[in-house]
Amino acid sequence: MPSRPSSLWLTLLQQPKEAGRTLQDRTCAALREAIRSGQLAKGQRLPATRVLSVDLGLSRVTVEAAYAQLEAEGYLRRKVGSGTFVAIEAPITSRSRAMTTRPASAIPPLSVRGEALVRGGGCTDPLQPLAFAAGSPDLRAFPMEVWQKLSQKRLRQDGEALFRYGDPQGYEPLRQALAGYLRQSRGVQCSPEQVLILSSSQQALQLISMLLLDDGDPVWMEEPGYRGAQTVFRAMGAKLIPVPVDEEGLDSDQAPKGPPPKLIYLTPSRQYPTGVPLSLTRRLALLAYAHQHRAWVVEDDYDSEFQYDHRPLPAMQGLDSHERVLYIGTFSKVLFPSLRLAYMVLPRGLAGKFTAARSVYDGHCAQLPQAIAADFITQGHFAAHIRLMRQLYRSRRDQLREALAHRLSHLLTPLNASGGLQLTVHLPLGQESRLTREALRLGVVTPTLSDLYLGDSKKDGWVLGFSALRQEDMTEGIHRLAKASLKKA
Numbered sequence: 001m002p003s004r005p006s007s008l009w010l011t012l013l014q015q016p017k018e019a020g021r022t023l024q025d026r027t028c029a030a031l032r033e034a035i036r037s038g039q040l041a042k043g044q045r046l047p048a049t050r051v052l053s054v055d056l057g058l059s060r061v062t063v064e065a066a067y068a069q070l071e072a073e074g075y076l077r078r079k080v081g082s083g084t085f086v087a088i089e090a091p092i093t094s095r096s097r098a099m100t101t102r103p104a105s106a107i108p109p110l111s112v113r114g115e116a117l118v119r120g121g122g123c124t125d126p127l128q129p130l131a132f133a134a135g136s137p138d139l140r141a142f143p144m145e146v147w148q149k150l151s152q153k154r155l156r157q158d159g160e161a162l163f164r165y166g167d168p169q170g171y172e173p174l175r176q177a178l179a180g181y182l183r184q185s186r187g188v189q190c191s192p193e194q195v196l197i198l199s200s201s202q203q204a205l206q207l208i209s210m211l212l213l214d215d216g217d218p219v220w221m222e223e224p225g226y227r228g229a230q231t232v233f234r235a236m237g238a239k240l241i242p243v244p245v246d247e248e249g250l251d252s253d254q255a256p257k258g259p260p261p262k263l264i265y266l267t268p269s270r271q272y273p274t275g276v277p278l279s280l281t282r283r284l285a286l287l288a289y290a291h292q293h294r295a296w297v298v299e300d301d302y303d304s305e306f307q308y309d310h311r312p313l314p315a316m317q318g319l320d321s322h323e324r325v326l327y328i329g330t331f332s333k334v335l336f337p338s339l340r341l342a343y344m345v346l347p348r349g350l351a352g353k354f355t356a357a358r359s360v361y362d363g364h365c366a367q368l369p370q371a372i373a374a375d376f377i378t379q380g381h382f383a384a385h386i387r388l389m390r391q392l393y394r395s396r397r398d399q400l401r402e403a404l405a406h407r408l409s410h411l412l413t414p415l416n417a418s419g420g421l422q423l424t425v426h427l428p429l430g431q432e433s434r435l436t437r438e439a440l441r442l443g444v445v446t447p448t449l450s451d452l453y454l455g456d457s458k459k460d461g462w463v464l465g466f467s468a469l470r471q472e473d474m475t476e477g478i479h480r481l482a483k484a485s486l487k488k489a
Helices: 007-013 024-037 051-056 060-073 092-099 112-119 142-161 172-186 201-212 227-237 280-293 349-361 369-378 380-406 433-439 472-488
Strands: 074-079 084-085 195-198 219-224 239-244 263-266 296-300 325-330 344-345 420-427 461-465
Touching: 051 060, 051 074, 060 074, 112 227, 142 325, 142 369, 172 195, 172 369, 172 380, 195 201, 195 349, 201 296, 201 325, 201 344, 201 349, 227 239, 227 263, 263 280, 280 296, 344 380, 369 380, 380 420, 380 472, 433 461, 433 472
Parallel strands: 219 239, 219 263, 263 296, 296 325
Antiparallel strands: 074 084, 195 344, 325 344, 420 461
């Protein structure tokens, strides 16, 4: 009579019956785990294939194939005439893991840098337009047919070449097109050799912090300011120094006393989130300060194309005669987020170093989207699209301001809204948390202003995105905010 299967062999039959997992796969998986966990010790003899196949109700061919596979992997050793034996000894950690279930608290911790990065909460963007989630372009107005034609033409002409590995610095025609555009429209002084193509502005900030900052280096941050930059710099071990923002932008005279910063992070064209531009006087003073103290200035030009009441201010980088400015731009706001293309204009001495570091992170951006974007710029579609979107977003900003004044003037105080994709408003002190919860209960997203402060002197408010909202969406959102404001604490 066949022998009864032991508890160990019963585990063979309990392997999950996942799609694509054969009986041979399940047998191999169970035996591997038994050996790694110490249930089967080194030198222990396994049942003959004929015996085990009967015990488990499997074909002898299946068991034979499993033994052969594990012998090839080094788990088993087979001797003709003697049998099949376990070939390796399980590590102590594997045996102890099999004996006890590790509690969640015992999971090995992340690195100090990893913990800091996760503690920052990550950077999240809405997957679809919501009232009033910030930062989304209106993709309904994007010239899809133009992009499709450019895509098809590029595939016909250069499809094979564009499917290969690309230059880590970026597709050269795109770097040329960007250098020309930035010189003409933003006053950026650069050559294509200084342009580095990246997948996002967050990747640019990560490279900057990795290459230019050491643990404990002081970094001046606008207060309030962009949380994505705060998270990256803090995670890399920098010491963040909040510097107040007033009607002229970052006020360096109000910076806390201490060592000079290694890096100064700015959004000078339209400060995020207050919307004020950095005055010329302060731009020049900060550049002189950076030169004197050998500090780096990061100019995040995140949505400067969208100025509604005056011409866009020239980039701060164009005023820099000592190459202390690293200029960041992105296509996520002006074209579409899933394009995953951004760029940095670097001082000449840094371009090669940043390119080498970037190649370690992810090699290069996909070449086909870069080639299409280059054609989109050089053929004039980019400038035409920006002009159209500037008009569209201006009308939506006006609609939002009028609606807020009509329905919520008793509650909200709008800040500067001469440009951009969102409008920041102040709320009465102590009301932000309650009103935000009530708005969310009614289906309205209201990104909070207080979360953008590093220090304890916070102001309550919201950063209301409007660019992707149709008039009916905006009207309904305002109606729900008005309803939320009526609920008593």
